Amino acid sequence: MFLNLIKDAIQTLGEYGEERFIKESEYADLTSTVAFKIAKETRKSPEDVADEILTRITPTGYIGKVESVNGYINFYANYEFLEDTIEAILNDENYGAIRMKGKVLIEHTSANPDGPLHIGHLRNSVIGDTLARIFRKAGLDVRTHYYINDMGRQMAITVLGIENFGLKDKKPDHAIAEAYISANRLLENNPELEKKVEDLMLKYENLDKETERKFREAIEKAMAGIRATMERINVYHDEFIWESDFIRNGYVDKILKSLESRGLIKKNGAWIMELEGFEKEVVLRRENGTSLYVTRDLAYHLWKSENFDRMINVWGADHKLYGAQLLKILEILGIKKPEIVFFEFVSLPEGKMSTRKGKFISxxxxxxxxxxxxxxxxxxxxxxxxxxxxxxxxxxxxxxxxxxxxxxxxxxxxxxxxxxxxxxxxxxxxxxxxxxxxxxxxxxxxxxxxxxxxxxxxxxxxxxxxxxxxxxxxxxxxxxxxxxxxxxxxxxxxxxxxxxxxxxxxxxxxxxxxxxxxxxxxxxxxxxxxxxxxxxxxxxxxx
RNA sequence: GGGCCCGUGGCUCAGCCAGGACAGAGCGACGGCCUUCUAAGCCGUAGAUCGCGGGUUCAAAUCCCGCCGGGUCCGCCA
The missing domain is CATH 1.10.730.10 (Isoleucyl-tRNA Synthetase; Domain 1)
Structure with missing residues (x-):
């Protein structure tokens, strides 16, 4: 409704009806500051300009009254507007909806499945889920994704933890966190186990069946707990996408192939990209031939861009540099870029939270x-x-x-x-x-x-x-x-x-x-x- | 060291992107309002050099430059 009032104010102003000067106001239903701009150009006082404009316009549509005050042109809605507003609210089951079109992908939360959601993740969930709700209300065709980082070092450590300490009988995501925290401590005291972690990661990327089973089991457990928490706070995802899917479905290869023709440097089998404006180069393929997080993420975004008009990622501010690099590479590859909503950290009075150290409020x-x-x-x-x-x-x-x-x-x-x-x-x-x-x-x-x-x-x-x-x-x-x-x-x-x-x-x-x-x-x-x-x-x- | 973000009354925040009408709320403090639709509410008072210093402009919390304080990032990790 209010959008119509804005439209009518613009209409009323005619040639002065530039939308950027129309504002909400505490003095009127709407106001325009256009007179200030014109005053500047014509070297007259804003009051005179506003008065002058007022003599040339007649209220149309929902605009009942227009006034000139201190250079502001103030608009007031008429009775019809108030009537139509109440009628729309009382009769329209879907009041608030606006008819926007398009397919939108909103990716949010995407916390690593190495423990329960903590209050930092909550900020992500709430922003993402609320955006999804409001975008849907706007008429957009929204899908929400939780991107599961199943190929990370932290998953290998979790698996190591389960193998060494088993899982306690409690909410599964909390049990996983305990195994993960214990394994980290174990690793600190026994650096030689590092090789085992690397070995697990390599086997997982090479789709080794037994390793896959172990990873999958741990991740499913963590995700069951995480999903229960999200459900409790009314946060929902349409799909849970596994990072490793993009190795299996060929999108990682597609990205690598597409990169080959665009000024990559190759060193001993590693594929490296130098990005203008960035201090450090980005590695997209290791010497041993395996992919990196960014490679798979590029693959994911290629897939997104093929299926959606608008893509929104809700990410922690610690990913800002990474995000900028990702956008840059997507641009070079000619792939449609996502919009990234960065949110700053939620910390505890005693400092930063860390799942690894068990320092967090779940x-x-x-x-x-x-x-x-x-x-x-x-x-x-x-x-x-x-x-x-x-x-x-x-x-x-x-x-x-x-x-x-x-x-x-x-x-x-x-x-x-x-x-x-x-x-x-x-x-x-x-x-x-x-x-x-x-x-x-x-x-x-x-x-x-x-x-x-x-x-x-x-x-x-x-x-x-x-x-x-x-x-x-x-x-x-x-x-x-x-x-x-x-x-x-x-x-x-x-x-x-x-x-x-x-x-x-x-x-x-x-x-x-x-x-x-x-x-x-x-x-x-x-x-x-x-x-x-x-x-x-x-x-x-x-x- | 460099990049990015934040810095608004005692506390928590809005406003900043698209500069304009006295810098708005809430908490806390103080003082009022329940024989009347739920007092988890409402009303009032006190409290602000909008981090600091320059600049642009008729006009700066808002834009530009410099500085200070806090956070964060800068892996062939994810």
Whole structure:
């Protein structure tokens, strides 16, 4: 809806209707700063230019009023816009959707299967999964991938660990982590075992059956645990792609063949590439003839590019250099490049996390702790044991997802358990609670909603305008690939509703005012629900 | 050493890419609001040289240059 308002503002401005000058504003529904630019060119004051422009334009479409203030040209939506917004929300099951087309591949999480997901991986999962949800809402044909690094040194070490220490009887990913950590310690004290690790890696790349079986077993175990954790926080993947698949399916060979004709250097059988703008050269094939991570990743991206219009990778910022090299090589090979969303590290107050050293907070542990805390808060309320369980789980999942989602990806985060356990404002529970409040009103009303824009108070009008922005924010996330702006929007919406809730009684209002407010509450509750879904956060009708 | 990212009230963050209306929230502090739709809420007060120094501009938290502090990367590892 809001997108239409923008369109109409541009239309209204006619020759001055450049989209880049149209902005959201706290003073109006929309504003244009075009007068400032023209003022600069014509050496007049922005106020005069804006006044001048105002005399030449007539509001069209949803634009009801245009004003010139301090050089800004402010737009206000008319009643029809408010009416159509509420109608769209109440009648369209898929409100928020915009009709975008295309096939999009989103690869995220892709943690090494050498242990459980920790809170750093969670940031990746939440960003990736939320992007997937919002991209789908935008109408795009989305597939999500988890790329399993099954050929790494860490897998060989894990297998070594299982052979030496077996697996404990606990959640499989945690059992795998223990074997992996023990094996690392073993390796530190017995460097001669290094050869064994190399041997395992070589055998695996050469598709040795027995080695494959061992790797596969370890990986399946780790992945079963990882998948259980992801499922619990509503993170889903359409496919799990194994790195080694690209050796078997010939894509690695394709890449190597394609590279041959493009200025590679060969030294003793090793294939090396010098990239302009990069200090170090990149090796794509070892002297012993085996491939490297980057070779297989190139193969994976070749495959992606053949099947998708847009590719998005959610990667930790430690992969930035690697990512730049990968993009450069893809460019040289003439292969369509992915967009990479880098997110900065989540560290602990005592420093960097490390699966290898067993220094991490697992996602499972975090979920349990947050859930216990949520239970304490609802202990005083009248809920059945079953409801307590359901509500605390939903609140915990929401709190965790939202905590990671709301922070811009490029911000480094230092994880603070006491803050994670705090359910004050600016959290998912605030939005969940707001939704429950709206539901509570609707449960007690038996009247048909009937929206009347002329009866709206300022807060009510503001609310409707905010609701109209839901599809706009879907659009923005798809374009900017920044899911945190959506979290911000939802918080603002919830806040506005709570303001309304305090000052404007619904059930006690008279006739058409009541019906009008019921319409607004219905629309708000629906949008909150849609928004929570898009963030993968459970919506609770009671809490 | 070089590349990249971050640095906004006591704390956590938004705003920066596409420069413009008094730098916005939340936590914490202080003071109010439940015989009224769920107080996990709402309202108010105090609190900011937007890391520092230059520059561009009518206008800079936002763009450019230099510096400082923190993080991260720089393997024939993945």
């Amino acid at each position: 996602a499972d542990e975090l979920i349990e702790k947050v859930k216990e805390e949520a239970k304490k808060i609802i202990a005083s309320r009248e809920f059945s044991a079953e409801e307590v369980e359901k509500i605390s789980e939903a609140v915990a999942i929401g709190a965790i997802r939202f905590d990671f989602l709301k922070v811009a990806p490029e911000k480094p985060m230092v994880f603070d358990m006491s803050k994670a356990l705090d359910f004050e404002r600016q959290t998912a529970s605030y939005i969940q609670y707001t939704y429950s409040r709206a539901c509570s009103i609707l449960r007690k009303s038996y009247e048909e909603p009937e929206f009347s824009p002329e009866l709206c108070e300022k807060v009510e009008r503001d609310l409707v305008i905010m609701l109209s922005k839901l599809p706009f924010y879907v659009y923005r996330v798809v374009n900017e690939v920044r899911p945190n702006i959506f979290a911000e929007y939802m918080l603002a919406l919830a806040s506005k509703f709570n303001e309304f809730y305090r000052d404007y009684p619904v059930l006690k209002a008279e006739d058409e005012v009541r019906r009008n407010r019921i319409a607004i509450v219905s629309a708000v509750s629906k949008c909150l629900k849609i928004g929570l879904d898009l963030m993968g956060i459970p919506a609770l009708e009671r809490m």
